[in-house]
Amino acid sequence: MYHPTVARLTYRGLLGRRRALILFALPALLLVISAAVRLLTEADDRTAAGVLGGFALATMVPLIGVVAGTGAIGPEIDDGSVVYLLAKPVKRTSIILTKLTVAAGVSVAFSALPTLIAGFVLNGNSQQIAVAYAVAAAVASVAYSAIFLLLGTVTRHAVVASLVYALVWESLFGSVIPGARTLSVQQWALSLAQRIAGEGAVDAEVGLTLGLTLLVVVTVAATAFAARKLRSLTLAGEE
Template identity: 75%
Template sequence: MYDPTVARLTYRGLLGRRRALILGALPVLLIVISAAVRGFTGADDQVAADVLGGFALATMVPIIGVIAGTGAIGPEIDDGSVVYLLAKPVKRPTIIFTKLIVAVAVTMVFSAVPTFLAGLILNGNGQQVAVAYTVAALVASIAYAALFLLLGTITRHAVVFGLVYALVWEALFGTLVSGARTLSVQQWSLAVAQKVSGGDLVTSDVSLTTGTVLLVVVTVAATWFAGQKLRTLTLAGEE
């Protein structure tokens, strides 16, 4: 189910100079903001939770997921180079699974690691805030990568739709509209983080069971549908 050659090509495409700069921009901004906030306010647990929840988890993680998830396959479909990949003796579900693993790994590295570092800067992991939001970033990375990988297989405008979801649904409606929070990867991951923190600073509108089940269902379903969509792509000369 995992092909090293496909993985290597996908990593190379995702971590090219320009895309790597884009992926690194938000994590650097998070660290700078965290250092500035710590300098102005000192170590404050509530402020740390606000910064990590409001910027890191609500904005940075989904945007990085968009870049990594759609970038794992979208450009190959857009420019037609995917036909060379499909011509290889590799099963198409294997291609999708391998690209998902790469997208998840990239999303985790560029979102969870800076989230943890920012948490340490903000309050030194007081009340397990840094660890809780890092765990939330890790589990959210899996679901986001799967969702946006699926988008990359079904539309040429995957980045646009992904950013709309990340910035409008997750960051705006997911924050302001209570009903929308139930259908939010952010809230599902926060349910896991709330369990890790064990306090009142990290909260979610869904239960741990609901959040965990929805994270798994969405990840599996998105990966399966992406595999099915890739099956429908045919090479020139195929019947």
């Protein structure tokens, strides 16, 4: 279910000049912010959780997911080059799973690792806060990659739609509206961080079982719908 050639082409597209700039800029900004906070204040668990939760998980992780998820297939559909890929004897499900693997891998690398480093800079992993948020960033990256990969297959305005979801729903509504919080990838990931971190260090709006269940369901459903959409594109082209 993993196709090396498709993976290589996807990596090349994701790590092109413009996308790579965004992928490197956001983690760099997180590390700069963390270093500045640490220089100006003493190590504090609540401050560390605020930076990692408020910027890393709420803003950086979904934005990197947008770049990786939509960039894995969206440009190929927009410029029509996906026709050459679909003409190859490769299962459409394999194409989607390979692109999801690449997108998720890139997202995790550029999200979880910087979050872990930033956590150590901020408070030396006191109460396991650095590890907790790094794990949350990793699982959220996988879910975001699947969601934004799906959007990349269903609309030519995938980047705009993904940004609206990431910035408006996740960062704005998901942070201030109680009902929206329970339908937020960020909160589902925080349920895992809450379990890993020390008592009271991380707050989550949903329980661990519900959070993990929703992460799995959304990831699987988005992947399945993306594969189905890609198959319909193939049939349309043949007709």
